[in-house]
Amino acid sequence: MNKLKYIAVLAFLSTVGISEVGAQIKEEQLILAKKREPEVKKIEKKKTSVVQEKNYPPDNKKKEDSLNLKYDIVNVPPVSDFKTTEIQSEDISPKFSSDYQSNYFRLGYGNYGKFLADANISGKIQDNVEIGADAHYLSTSGLKKDYDWDSKQNEAKIGVFSNIYTETGKFNIDANYAFNNYNYYGIYALTPQTNDLDLTQKVNKFSVNGYYDHYSNDILNNVRVKSYFLSDHFGASENYANAEVNLSKHDFSVYDDITANGDLGINLETVNSKFNILNKSTNNQFNFTLSPKVTFYKGDSYFLIGSDFSFLNSKNTSIGGDSKNNKFYWFPRAEVLVAAADEFKFYGGIDGGLKLNTYGNLLDENPYLISDLYLAPTETKYHFYFGMKGDVDQAFKYDFNAGFSKVNQAQFFMANNLFDFNLNSNRNGYDYANTFNSVYDNGTLMEVKGDLQAFPVENLVVDAGLHFMKYKLDNLDQVYYKPLFRFNIGAKYTMLEKKLNLGFKTYFVTDRTTNSFAVSAVNPIIPTDYYTEESRNQKVGGYVDLNLSAEYKIHKNFSIFALGNNLLNTKYQNYLGYKVLGAQVVGGVKITF
Template sequence: MKKYLLSITIVAAFYANQANAQDDKNKNNNTVGTEVVNVTSEYQATLNDAFKINDNPLIEDEDINQKKEVKYTIFSVPVASTFAPAKGEAAAVDNDSLANFYNNYALLGYGNFNTIRGELGIVEQIGSKNMYIGGLFKHLSSDGDKNLDGVELENSYSKSNLDFTLGQYNGNNQWSTQFGAMMSKYNWYGTPSDFYVSNFNFAMVDPLQKYGDVHVGASYENYTGAFEKAAVSYKYFWDDYSSKESRFIFAPKFNVELPEQTVHINFEADYLNTQFANNGIDNNQDKYSYLNLSVNPSIKFFDTDYSVELGAGLTYSLGKIKGVEDNALVIYPMVKANFNLVPDIVQAYAGAVGGVKQNSYADLAEENPFAAPSLELRPTQTKFDLYAGMKGKLYHNLSYNVRVNYKTEDDKAMFTINQYDINQPNKQGYQYGNSFGLIYDKVNTLSLFGELNFDFSDKAKIGISGEYNNYSVEDYENAFHLPQGKINLNVLYNFTNQWFANADLGYVGQRYEFGGGTVNDLKLGDYYDLNLTVGYRPTAQWTVFLKGMNLVNENYYRFNQYRVQGLQILGGAMYKFDF
């Protein structure tokens, strides 16, 4: 019997996107736990085939003594890499779906502020038993909080995603294709505080911004021979201010198996072309283009109790900023090591890695939808990221992971509020001191991370994690909008086979906002957020739930000048089904 290793993520909260800026907040509040389990099963198509959740494991090579082949999840889904086995946010609503799994689901919820959440996920086998087709629709919208303290502008928002996929799994390979689209709208509602004491005419501001994209992709994986994998993707992104962006990525991977070593060679071509809106100052549209060409050769030595991968990466970046060439050659390490100190109980790991991150308008707007459509774009170079840690089990139901890492990044992109210029003519809706630009600096980060996960069988699960960050910068006094610490606590408790509750508490530490060079940098206070879900399963297929978010009713600042909604209540139901 072959054994396959999988990292399982503890699901934190169903309502991952909360009102306005709070929808981004939960990305930092998710409790993540990892545990290695052995699973064997036959193939059956599920939503995870169609829409795999991206995850960045600490160690890419969990399987120390064997080549990666087909990896099975507890949902009997073959995948090519470690990922979180959850069907979107739906799995967090219905914990029992982990045990009573259906291929398809529909979810609908409604809450105060006229918040509407809907999801529909369908995947079916077609033709041969190993071919599948799937679709996933997700919608979240809110009319906003009309009584939000210190907010005069419209703060409603909405976001909808529709994705389709077609794929097939065979014994020695698998392939998939994807097509999708996204539409969203937000409002730049976070104006400066002095507007409220100067009788500012808010009626003159139109804060609405709309985003959209279409994206296609394909991937092919081969489990025999030197050719391992190839993935290609294209995204076209635009906004309501005539900004537009194209991004194309092609990434083939090869490996050669030797008796006691494996040689890996990874390539990637990442092309970005962005044209921003008319900035209203000189009536110019700023244009950026970057082509990052990367190669990462390495050789891996492995045995039963260890694996060591030695390699290096090289990226040549050909850029053009507003017509001016910006080329760079970056060399970085790619070294990873894993050691089973006590088999199946204690594992130590360490490494030195690096790379070049393409900062795209689409990614930045996803991270902060209140960004201005006139950003300065340049890649971030991670010269090295050194890490070392240890993970394992303290008891059969208690696992842990501790890690320390130190990394240095050149041209790290950090958000900062754009200052209001009263003398600027023909102002756009984002030019009232209510949108974010970018500051780049060399940032060194020392991080300490630790997590504990308790698993009391089917009765309860508890996960707690914490992270401390110390930043040092070269050109400025502080790092901006980067928290000094994070703490996440998640508790899932099954009272009976039908009743359950899921609580999660997130804490984000102090951050800084750029003072503009003439005044001291502004300290953004820490905040915490408490969410609670209570669910009832009248049948194996139906789950009804009631979720309270931001239960402490704290209108904290997720971003500078952007308060989040207070207490939110959302109720709804989920139906799981097979055709």
């Protein structure tokens, strides 16, 4: 397989010289796990978009967007994490900022057997219709020197999308298929009797999404539909669908220079999850939410008041029994923003809501879950917050806020014990104390968040973010896999007339806590089964993850790039037993057309 990869790279390099197609490019992410749902905001940034886009958004949309502008922290794991989706979770390579287009093909290779192929193409079939497709593949041979068993992984995603512009609004539709093929390699408590283990887990996901944005906020504002079907190696399946309609009446006069917006959100969300091993659990959740609100504006200041009314129907079944829940929820919603100036905007408010925890969403966060989960929604009963944000001469943007929440059924990950204690059993790949479960508890959460972006000199962008998170729970003695503090800082710089692009990104994460298991034979002389002892306060060390990148445009249609991930060469663990790759260097080429 490695020989084939080298041959593919050499074959590609030999054909680059004959490419003479034009135009500079938009630097697309090297990421395979990038969320490729081609939402309208992403499409608007493309120079290849159709003419109708020049008149969008209307003034009322611009006002709405500017007043609600937030610089949220990108809550992603480090780019160098061992899991392929986390290796590629955020692009640290710089982007060309002008005269770009989306059509490109990229090929790269690096240590740890990392091989990637990445392509995107789009174009107009009519003046108001744009269609496109993209495809991505990444593989790694894993940590062969650290584990005697298989730890390789590969991931792919292919999708198609269309953007249709009309006189009254624009449509966005996409469909994609993705798979993630990896191993439960994080065995720490039990030495396998053989190294020839089948630790395979494979997740398939097919998604279809649609979005319509109505230019006028008179009655209809927008409609969004999301859906996916998921299956895995152990027979699990999950169907998810969400439909959201936003109705509105905007910019009607109330008194003198005070205007108001009236909005009504209607949301239907359903998920059906079925597991085929262990307890053979099934989880059905349906949530219907109405969200009326009224917002009063005076200049750049506003006052919002509303509520969320939710009805939840849920049913969980397993070998151990059934449970049902039909419940009505009310959540307060209010926010005030005082715009003293563009540089200083003070805000505060209260909100809350329900979040349906799904197998698909939890796998995105932790791929090493057991394929048999109890799924329950998380209720944020109330969340008080206050903060300050601003834009200083378009050279410095910031948003700092603090909040306090009352949370029911807050979701956490806990390590699993052995499922079969028989010493001589033919053990399944997930039965080495190497998987995790989803657990829930009630409590309170105090948070402090900050995010900033600065442009100190031309061609230089500096960004930083922090997140402090302190739980106090009713039942769990420890807060599992929620670090107290996260911090990231990065920069992007272009030089040599934007031919050379440099990038830097560093993550700091404090210790996390997990439970763990020590496994031993009950009778060391005549062993018949295993005995396990649980620790409830195992520390998973914090880390510093340093990443650098560079890209050079040799020709307007051809560039070379290099990425350095986890350059401090720390094989830390995001989840107990699962070391990430050490220092990585990936190099490659890209052509555009």
